[in-house]
Structure formats: C-alpha cells, structure tokens
Amino acid sequence: MKFTKLFCSILLFVSVVSIAQQKTFTLNEIWGGAFRTEGFQSLHSMKNGTQYSVLENDPISGATNIQVYDYETGEKAKTLVTSSSIDGLASFQGYTFSKDENRILLASELEQIYRRSSRGIYHIYDVPSNGVFKVHDKKIQSPLLSPDGNKIAYVLDNNIYVLNFATGQEIQLTDDGKKNEIINGITDWVYEEEFSFVRAFDWSADSNKIAFLRFDEREVPEFSMDVYGKDLYQKQDVFKYPKAGEKNSKVSLFVADIGAMALDEVKLGDYKDFYIPRIKWSANPDILSVQVMNRHQNNLDLIFVDAKTKAPKVVLNEKDEAYIDVTDNLTFLDDNSFIWTSEKDGFNHIYHYAATGELINQVTKGPWEVTQYYGYDTKNKKVFYQSVENGNINRDVYSIGLDGADKKRLSAKEGSNDAEFSADFSVYISYFSNATTPYEYSLNNGKTGKVIRELKNNNALTEKLKQYDVRPKEFSTIEINGETLNMWMIKPKDFDSSKKYPLFMYQYSGPGSQMVRNSWNRANDYWYMMLAQQGYIVACVDGRGTGLKGAKFKKATQNDLGNLEVQDQIAAAKQLGALDYIDASRIGIWGWSYGGFMSSNCLFKAPDTFKMAIAVAPVTSWRFYDTIYTERYLMTPQENPKGYDDNSPINFVDGLKGKFLLVHGSADDNVHVQNTMQLVEALVQANKDFDWAIYPDKNHGIYGGNTRLHLYNKMTHFIKNNL
Known part of the structure; x- marks a missing residue:
C-alpha cells in the first residue's frame, strides 16, 4: 500500500490545551450559521477602474445600500443608492449597472422558480437625476439593459x-x-x-x-x-x-x-x-x-x-x-478576433482565434487545467486566468501575453486563490483560503500580484475557532486501480495508530467534480469534524471521472456511469480498511445526488466492505434523469441500455446486507422523488430492511427552516447507531 503526501496539514490553532479550547461542534451551531465567513456581496468593479461597489445592508434601519469604495484608499467614496430614499422599495436583493453606469437595475421581491431562475419586481435608478421608476407592476424574468442604457428587455408570461x-x-x-x-x-x-x-x-x-x-x-x-x-x-x-x-x-x-x-x-x-x-x-x-x-x-x-x-x-x-x-469563456476582442477555451489537447486551455475562425495561437499549454478565464487587458495585451498548475487541489491566478509569452503567477499563497479584476486590470481583489485559513480579501497589483493592502479578513472566526477542537484535513494521495487519486482524511483528537477506528467515507464522484480541494470549510466539514470528535475517521477520495486532472481521467467513465467510480470507492475502502488503525468491519459511506447514487451502489455491490450507507436525493436509475446531463455521458437508453441498467442501484437491491438510510424531498424538480419511490418498491419486494425519510415540499437542496438541522440530526443518529 502506497500513500504519497501532497500537503502536510498543519493545525490552525496552536498549542496550549485547555478546557475552553476543546469545545465540540454541535449541529445547532453548524446549521445556525455560527461559523459563517465574512465576504463581499455583489462586488462590481466600476468603469473608472479606481473604485468598486458592493451591496450592504444597514443592520439598524434595514435599508439596502450600494456603497462605492476607492481601490487606492479603501475608504468609502459615496453611497450610490439607498432603498430608504426610494418610495415603495424597503430593500432590494441585487443590482446591475448599465454599460455607462448611468442607470442601475434594482431587483426586489425575488421569487425562486428553479435552481437558477427567478421572477421579481425591478426598478431603474437613474444616477445623474436620482430618478427611480418601476419597470413593471408584475414580476418579470431576466431583465437586461441595452448597452446604451436607454432600453430594457425582459420576459413576462413567456413573451x-x-x-x-x-x-x-x-x-x-x-x-x-x-x-x-x-x-x-x-x-x-x-x-x-x-x-x-x-x-x-x-x-x-x-x-x-x-x-x-x-x-x-x-x-x-x-x-x-x-x-x-x-x-x-x-x-x-x-x-x-x-x-x-x-x-x-x-x-x-x-x-x-x-x-x-x-x-x-x-x-x-x-x-x-x-x-x-x-x-x-x-x-x-x-x-x-x-x-x-x-x-x-x-x-x-x-x-x-x-x-x-x-x-x-x-x-x-x-x-x-x-x-x-x-462554457461562458467566449470573449470577443475589438477586432472581433476571439478567445476560446478547449480540451482538444487533453487539458482545458485558452486559444486565440481570428474573426474568420483561423487559429492564431494556443495561449496556455501544459498538463494542467485552466479553471477560470477572467478576461483580457486590451492595453497590455494580457490574458488573466486561474489554473491548477500548482497542484490540482489548489487554484492560482496567472497573467500571460496573448501570444503565450511572459506568463506570471500572481498569487503567492498555496490554496484556493480567486480574483475580481478592476475594469482596467490594473488591480484586483484577491480571494484566498486554504484548509487552515478562512477567507482573506486583499487588493493586489494586477501586474505583479503584490498585495497593496488587506480589505477584509475572518480573524474573528479564527479566534472563535480557537475555542474548539478543530480537526484538520490531512491531504494525501492513494494508489487505486492503477491511478493516483487525491484524498483527505480527518482523524480524531489524540489519534492513536495502535487503536481501531470506524471509517466514514464521503464522495460525490460525478463527472468533472472535485471534492478533495485545498480550501476553507463548508458546513459539512464542521459536521465531519464533529464526527471525528466522536471517534470516527472521515475520508474522501476523488476517483476516476472527477475533474481537473485532464480530459482522459475525467472522461474515463463515459458510457458506463457508476462502474469505475464505484470500483474506486470500494477499492479505497478496502485499502483503507487494511490499515492498522481502521476497523474494516465498520466502514460506512454517504453522498448526495450523484453521491447518493454512488453510496447506494457501493452498499449493494460490496455488502462485505460497507456496513452502512446514506443516500440523499439519489438517482436510482439514469432512465429517470434528464436528457442533456444523462445522454452527455451515456448516450440514450435506446443506444446504450447496458450503460443505464448495469449500474443503477434499483437493479441491485438483492445485494443489500448492511444498514441503509434513504432520504428525498418530495418537491425535488431535479432528481425526482420517483427515484426513491422506485427504489423503495424494489427494496420492499426484495424484503430488505432499510430506513427512509421524505421531506415534504422540499427541493433537491432539502432546506428551509429547521429542515437541514433535522436531516443532519437524523443522519448523525443513524451513523452512531449503525457504524
């Protein structure tokens, strides 16, 4: 068995152990927002290149304000708009400038439709005159100001x-x-x-x-x-x-x-x-x-x-x-030549094409992926992008000449670096975090990457977490089925390699995804730390089919979803189970959506490896899922019935031996509750014992009120009772 260290995890908090520093995480705190990070809301770089705007809410009056700040000084230059001065508009949730920034579209009373769509009430604020008017008395969809700022187009009742x-x-x-x-x-x-x-x-x-x-x-x-x-x-x-x-x-x-x-x-x-x-x-x-x-x-x-x-x-x-x-990376330059990104050389890279479609040159090259395209500086002929050149669990910000020369790494810290550039690309706001550092925001020089000054940090959260028994992620790789796979592991405090610990595995595994990433905690990470505090080892492995390791690795699962990915999770569980400190008889796995599809398959297909599994909102047969996603990876069921049926959990319920918890929202417009109902019927007819829960009127995210808290309480009890 071979493990290669990618990143030596260090404790965020030092030192002297005291009772006050050993608080345990609770689900009420995690889902009550006790560990949220500070950040910017609706950041916009102003056309003048010297200022930026953000959305801020006044905690006393409740008014919504668009505040403008100077890049150079960091001081507030002005309050551009405040809802307190607009009749009939107590607050608004978003804003969009016209190209010349003389008009601002204000969004309020937003009503979610599906994942990305909404309808709402919109007002136009005229900056020169301070005038305001409502676009329509009814809620409209997707309004867009014309480039000259004198018109607006929108959709109402599908017209x-x-x-x-x-x-x-x-x-x-x-x-x-x-x-x-x-x-x-x-x-x-x-x-x-x-x-x-x-x-x-x-x-x-x-x-x-x-x-x-x-x-x-x-x-x-x-x-x-x-x-x-x-x-x-x-x-x-x-x-x-x-x-x-x-x-x-x-x-x-x-x-x-x-x-x-x-x-x-x-x-x-x-x-x-x-x-x-x-x-x-x-x-x-x-x-x-x-x-x-x-x-x-x-x-x-x-x-x-x-x-x-x-x-x-x-x-x-x-x-x-x-x-x-x-992608959304297509960018037209002044001469109508254009920037395009493509995986045609095996990795996602940036290309420059003439207006006629002839290739001028490949801007970026190498065995690594471009993960974001930020834009093009016309004056200096520079392209700005983010990539995983510095290890595929990290992200860094780079500049490069349009001709592919003079590449420069602008970010300095190892972890996840992101950027919001000024309109003229002279400066950018840097967003940085890693597994031990909560988000830091700084103003950086667009040419050198040098930090000009700090804008915002999360030192208050850092101080707060010093009171807790924080369990760090240890990043490594694991050799599975001929591939080197990225992995993280969280161990209990006072870990003793001579003892045996139960192992709880998390994964998503969908095409192009990445769960092993050197970035700051999400809510689930605190849950994993809580489980580690209770004596569990928690691990995550990104298997074949996941992203940012090249097209060949990502597309290895083509036409056979749920085969190689399941093999990798089973092999990882067995290999980890062979470690002296893992109790191989107590290995569990869980996942949501594609991850629920995976965890179900792992439990059904490897009943002697996994003792329990939790599947939340899982696909149980790809025949039930939509055309665009499913056929992208499997073709149609008529063309590839084997690819659909050989790996669908619904067809392998006879293999269930361990404990299984199945969860779904009844109003899931994405992965329909039909998936769970069909799996329940198959399990019943196979006379298999299992636990399940349906959350009424909840969509694919299963949230709202105390819903998430209830769900994670249920999952935690299930783990403690069965692993």
Whole structure:
C-alpha cells in the first residue's frame, strides 16, 4: 500500500490545551450559521477602474445600500443608492449597472422558480437625476439593459418585451408564449439546469437588435409533483421534463430589429435534434455568435450569423470522442478576433482565434487545467486566468501575453486563490483560503500580484475557532486501480495508530467534480469534524471521472456511469480498511445526488466492505434523469441500455446486507422523488430492511427552516447507531 503526501496539514490553532479550547461542534451551531465567513456581496468593479461597489445592508434601519469604495484608499467614496430614499422599495436583493453606469437595475421581491431562475419586481435608478421608476407592476424574468442604457428587455408570461426609457414606449416582441407550450427568451427546465443559463436573449452592441431563442416544448413529456402546503387539498406543479431518450424542446433562433420593427427566424443549417447552448453578439453589432451542438454533445459548431442577411457561417468546429463542455469563456476582442477555451489537447486551455475562425495561437499549454478565464487587458495585451498548475487541489491566478509569452503567477499563497479584476486590470481583489485559513480579501497589483493592502479578513472566526477542537484535513494521495487519486482524511483528537477506528467515507464522484480541494470549510466539514470528535475517521477520495486532472481521467467513465467510480470507492475502502488503525468491519459511506447514487451502489455491490450507507436525493436509475446531463455521458437508453441498467442501484437491491438510510424531498424538480419511490418498491419486494425519510415540499437542496438541522440530526443518529 502506497500513500504519497501532497500537503502536510498543519493545525490552525496552536498549542496550549485547555478546557475552553476543546469545545465540540454541535449541529445547532453548524446549521445556525455560527461559523459563517465574512465576504463581499455583489462586488462590481466600476468603469473608472479606481473604485468598486458592493451591496450592504444597514443592520439598524434595514435599508439596502450600494456603497462605492476607492481601490487606492479603501475608504468609502459615496453611497450610490439607498432603498430608504426610494418610495415603495424597503430593500432590494441585487443590482446591475448599465454599460455607462448611468442607470442601475434594482431587483426586489425575488421569487425562486428553479435552481437558477427567478421572477421579481425591478426598478431603474437613474444616477445623474436620482430618478427611480418601476419597470413593471408584475414580476418579470431576466431583465437586461441595452448597452446604451436607454432600453430594457425582459420576459413576462413567456413573451419578450422591450421598454424604451426615452419614449416610454413598450414593445411586445412575441405573443405566442404559453406555459408548458412556448417559451421566448428564457430557457426551458433542462437547458437551465444542464447548460447553466436562464436568459436566452442578448442585445447587439449598438442596442438596436435582440437575438433570442424560442423553445417549443409541446411534445416534451410532462412531470408532475404534488405540493402539499397547508391547505385541505394539495396542489400539483406540472412542468415539461425530458427524461433520457425522450423528446426535447424544439429550439429556434430569432433576431428582432427594434428600429425597423422586424422579426426574423434564422435558419442555422441542416441540423436535426440539436441544442443551442449559447448565443452572444460579437463586438460587431451585425455579427451574432451561436453555438450549436448535436444531441450526443460531442460535436459543436461555432456559427457567426450576419444580422443583415441572416446568413450563417461555421467558423469553428469542436469534436470529442466523449463530450464537449459548454462554457461562458467566449470573449470577443475589438477586432472581433476571439478567445476560446478547449480540451482538444487533453487539458482545458485558452486559444486565440481570428474573426474568420483561423487559429492564431494556443495561449496556455501544459498538463494542467485552466479553471477560470477572467478576461483580457486590451492595453497590455494580457490574458488573466486561474489554473491548477500548482497542484490540482489548489487554484492560482496567472497573467500571460496573448501570444503565450511572459506568463506570471500572481498569487503567492498555496490554496484556493480567486480574483475580481478592476475594469482596467490594473488591480484586483484577491480571494484566498486554504484548509487552515478562512477567507482573506486583499487588493493586489494586477501586474505583479503584490498585495497593496488587506480589505477584509475572518480573524474573528479564527479566534472563535480557537475555542474548539478543530480537526484538520490531512491531504494525501492513494494508489487505486492503477491511478493516483487525491484524498483527505480527518482523524480524531489524540489519534492513536495502535487503536481501531470506524471509517466514514464521503464522495460525490460525478463527472468533472472535485471534492478533495485545498480550501476553507463548508458546513459539512464542521459536521465531519464533529464526527471525528466522536471517534470516527472521515475520508474522501476523488476517483476516476472527477475533474481537473485532464480530459482522459475525467472522461474515463463515459458510457458506463457508476462502474469505475464505484470500483474506486470500494477499492479505497478496502485499502483503507487494511490499515492498522481502521476497523474494516465498520466502514460506512454517504453522498448526495450523484453521491447518493454512488453510496447506494457501493452498499449493494460490496455488502462485505460497507456496513452502512446514506443516500440523499439519489438517482436510482439514469432512465429517470434528464436528457442533456444523462445522454452527455451515456448516450440514450435506446443506444446504450447496458450503460443505464448495469449500474443503477434499483437493479441491485438483492445485494443489500448492511444498514441503509434513504432520504428525498418530495418537491425535488431535479432528481425526482420517483427515484426513491422506485427504489423503495424494489427494496420492499426484495424484503430488505432499510430506513427512509421524505421531506415534504422540499427541493433537491432539502432546506428551509429547521429542515437541514433535522436531516443532519437524523443522519448523525443513524451513523452512531449503525457504524
């Protein structure tokens, strides 16, 4: 057995042991927010390059304020907007500037729809005049100011509207929108969830045209959920949800010319059963970029559409044996050349293409992944990005010339470094944390990375945690099935290698994910420390199929989800169980969503390795999940039935020997409670004993009020009683 140390974990708190320093973590504290970190809310770099704005709430008056601070001094320059001076607006939850920053869109009364979508009441604040007006009396979706700041487009009842501030005229661009039939300008459920965007329209650079997508979902099968509430009769939420192999929405592209009052459909070519995961106007107001993917998602065309002739031209094509990840990194430079990211050399890197689609050069290269693209400094011809060059559990900030020369690491500390650059890239706000350091925020020089001054820290949290028996993560690697896998482990205090400890494993394991990361604690990490305080060793291993180790490693699970990943978790459990200090008869595993799919499979397929498992909101058969996600990795059930059925927990309930806790929210619009109900029925018919819980009207996150506290109390008791 071979373990390689990646990061020698050091205790955040020193030293002298006293009773006061040995407090144990409690679930009430963890889920009551006792260990939350300080940060910035809605940070925006001002156009002048010398200031930034943030959203702050006045704890006394309850008013919401947009405050402007100087980069150079750190002092507050002014209060730009306060809700206390706006009639009928007690507070607001978000804000967006127009391009010239003369108008601000204020969002209030936001009502969540699905994971990323919401509707709300919006006001426009005019900075020069201090004037305010409401965009609409009804709650609208996805409003977007035009580049010149004189118009706003938004969606109401599945139709697109444009309001001209100068004339007061409101134009309705579409009139065929209807729930569960036609959607204009916003995405359907599956696009929102799997392509990670909601607003499906964009303004041209000259503010004269709007391109938008239309979704015809009439042939998409419906899914319904009972919403119980508190009334005598429950209600039903019915929405279109295409499960793997079923029909998707028919998507089409339109361009509206506001001045000419013209609306034209754009025919993109001879595509059948395709997706349009992104549209974006280029720097040229007459050139619209459109990304088109086939249903298998392994062929992507970047198309430029001439807005005058509506003629499409494919300027770039990407192919992959497995799948292509869609990103928001497409950036047009002043000459309409563009930045693009791709995995075509085996790792995610930055490329520079001419306006015609010819490759100018590959900007970044190496056996490591670019994890974020921050932007391009036109003046100095510098690209700014984040990558895992310094070890794939870390993140660092870099600059590099557009020609690929003069690369510089700007971040200095080992851990997770992120950046918010000023408009001119001269400075940036650095976000840093690692496993032993809570978030630190500083102003840094954009050329050298040197810290100019500290902006905010979490020293108060650091001091508070000195009272607790903090259990640090120990990072290492483990050799499993011919691969070197990243791992962390949390051990009990006064760990004694001559003793035997039960092992509780956590994982997610989904394609491209990463759970072993050198960053500050999330709520679950305090729970793991609490379990360690009670005598458990907690460990996490990122197996094959997880991310940031190259395309080959990530895509190893293609067409066979839940096979190699499960093999890796079982092998890791066995290898850890062979250690002198692990009790191999007391190994448990848990996970949420994809992790619940995994933990169920591990318990059912390796009953002699795992004593217990917890599965929260699990997929139990990929036949029940949506088209875009599932078919990206498995193709359709008609094409690959073996890939669907050979690894679905629902088909392996006969293997259950240990203790099993199954949890789901009844209003989970993402992984439907159908998954759990079908698994329950299979377990019952196999006469298997298990525990389960359904949280009424809770979605995939299972939260609200005391819900999370109740859930983690239940899971903690289950672990203590069965491991």
